[in-house]
Amino acid sequence: MNNKLFHTVAEKHNPPRPLLKNCVMSFIFGGVICAFGQCISLFYLYFFDFSEETVGDPTVATLILITMLLTGFGVYDKIAQIAGAGTMVPVTGFGNAVIASAIEHKSEGYVLGVGGNIFKLAGSVILFGVFASFVIALIKLILT
Amino acid sequence: MRFLYLCLATLVILTSCAPSEDTTFDTSLKQQYPELDTVESIITDDVIYVAMIVTPLKQFVEQQIAEDIKNDLQKKYPAHEVYTSSDMKAVIEVRRVEQPLSTDALDKLKSYDQSLEKEDE
Amino acid sequence: MLVSILVSFIVGGLICVCGQLIIDVFKQTPAFMLSLFVVIGSILDGLGLYEPFIDFAGAGATVPIMSFGNALVHGALEEAEQSGIIGVIIGMFQLTSAGITSAIVFGMIGALLFKPKS
Numbered sequence: 001m002n003n004k005l006f007h008t009v010a011e012k013h014n015p016p017r018p019l020l021k022n023c024v025m026s027f028i029f030g031g032v033i034c035a036f037g038q039c040i041s042l043f044y045l046y047f048f049d050f051s052e053e054t055v056g057d058p059t060v061a062t063l064i065l066i067t068m069l070l071t072g073f074g075v076y077d078k079i080a081q082i083a084g085a086g087t088m089v090p091v092t093g094f095g096n097a098v099i100a101s102a103i104e105h106k107s108e109g110y111v112l113g114v115g116g117n118i119f120k121l122a123g124s125v126i127l128f129g130v131f132a133s134f135v136i137a138l139i140k141l142i143l144t
Numbered sequence: 145m146r147f148l149y150l151c152l153a154t155l156v157i158l159t160s161c162a163p164s165e166d167t168t169f170d171t172s173l174k175q176q177y178p179e180l181d182t183v184e185s186i187i188t189d190d191v192i193y194v195a196m197i198v199t200p201l202k203q204f205v206e207q208q209i210a211e212d213i214k215n216d217l218q219k220k221y222p223a224h225e226v227y228t229s230s231d232m233k234a235v236i237e238v239r240r241v242e243q244p245l246s247t248d249a250l251d252k253l254k255s256y257d258q259s260l261e262k263e264d265e
Numbered sequence: 266m267l268v269s270i271l272v273s274f275i276v277g278g279l280i281c282v283c284g285q286l287i288i289d290v291f292k293q294t295p296a297f298m299l300s301l302f303v304v305i306g307s308i309l310d311g312l313g314l315y316e317p318f319i320d321f322a323g324a325g326a327t328v329p330i331m332s333f334g335n336a337l338v339h340g341a342l343e344e345a346e347q348s349g350i351i352g353v354i355i356g357m358f359q360l361t362s363a364g365i366t367s368a369i370v371f372g373m374i375g376a377l378l379f380k381p382k383s
Binding site for chain 1: 271284341350364379
């Protein structure tokens, strides 16, 4: 059996990438998290002194608090396996990355373990977010 | 499971907050501007305050709609101070506010008028 | 008002599908996808498009990670209006404080409360 024939046979036996299923799952789970976030926003609008413009802050904080509980009890990872991007894209994914790192590296001590690793997964988001925003804000200011 | 009950309870409370009947001012405003879904207004001797929720697709430009209505009403009623808001919070507050309108309550409602913030900038 | 829940469900779901496509079709890592989304959020706010998007979709626009980029640029520009160009550096984290602070604080609390899996 030569190389080419091997690859042709191997390709036939590769499990097909379930793209449609992944997209449907991420749509549903991502949508549910955002809809739940909207319920939280409405709650803060009704019972607290936030306006539609400022209600995003307590909503995000509340969602990350819930993420901490789900991550701590190991539930978030199980949901993330099914939901794919549906749990990564919302800010809960960012929270989970930070909190899961913190919990995982606790055994190495708080300073080096938790402190040294807490931004391992979230670091690139903050780095590129801040740097891109810096450049974009400068461009906008220079142009206007 | 308890979270689900909390969500359901919140939804029940929200749906039971029946909006008050539309005044004639509200109805005429809705006829003039079909993109308005909900209108709650306060009219005193010196002040007209209109809080609105626009239809979902028009929400991209809701702040512009609020500003247009404000300018329109200011021309129609030059003797009054006119304030408008497309913020959902303004609608909630207007439904809750007690008559007669105190200065503090009015200041709070004015804070939801986004075109005022733009004037400050 | 209840319509806003449906709108945020649909919009949030669609954004997540885009993220899924970037990972599956374009074969990128999740870290790349998230960083890309934050940068997209920054660009959209630079163009003035993200705020109307939030007016429309509510939590469907503030919950995805793109709103981080929006908040960073927004804070930078707001402070720049008051303090000049140095405001870009001063104001950057003003509006993102909620997300990052809560992630750090709850991360620490989580580390204090929970046991690692391994």
